[in-house]
Amino acid sequence: MSWPTRRIVTGHADDGRSVIVSDGVPPVVHEVGEDAAFVELWNTNAAPAPIAATEAEPTERPVRVPPEPSGTIIRVVELKPHGKSPMHRTQTVDYGIVLEGECYLVLTDSETRIGPGDVVVQRGTDHAWENRSDAPCRIAFVLVDGLFDEELRSLIGEAELMDQQLR
Numbered sequence: 001m002s003w004p005t006r007r008i009v010t011g012h013a014d015d016g017r018s019v020i021v022s023d024g025v026p027p028v029v030h031e032v033g034e035d036a037a038f039v040e041l042w043n044t045n046a047a048p049a050p051i052a053a054t055e056a057e058p059t060e061r062p063v064r065v066p067p068e069p070s071g072t073i074i075r076v077v078e079l080k081p082h083g084k085s086p087m088h089r090t091q092t093v094d095y096g097i098v099l100e101g102e103c104y105l106v107l108t109d110s111e112t113r114i115g116p117g118d119v120v121v122q123r124g125t126d127h128a129w130e131n132r133s134d135a136p137c138r139i140a141f142v143l144v145d146g147l148f149d150e151e152l153r154s155l156i157g158e159a160e161l162m163d164q165q166l167r
Helices: 150-156
Strands: 007-012 018-024 029-032 037-045 072-079 094-102 105-106 110-114 117-124 127-130 137-145
Touching: 007 037
Parallel strands: none
Antiparallel strands: 007 018, 029 037, 037 072, 072 137, 094 117, 094 137, 105 110, 105 127
């Protein structure tokens, strides 16, 4: 990624005081083909999320899309100039906040340009991202595990969902 993301993680001292546990660049950057890269900042595997006095680094695991059942993921994605993602669908509610640059959210019947400050609430739809500009587009995504209800499942059929684990 051309833009470093700073991650500050808080925790608890032995006596219960609030402390900063880590402050710096996330431990792993993931390249996704030639068009994108991302850092996973944190993830949880349950809701409510357990909060312990100490915790192992949750991002040191195989990359997943979507999160674990009842879990969440926050990551920052950089879509390179003229980069695009394949059309895909996940059983999640995703909040995408554009931090820098611009790109297009492409759906099966429409598209819209998004730019800094725009927020996309992506609700399990078939979608893709396209950066049609000469500059990177950076988007923070919060992915929340979801479940298609029966009415929606009957409308979309047995949709092919994005692989659980990125390779």
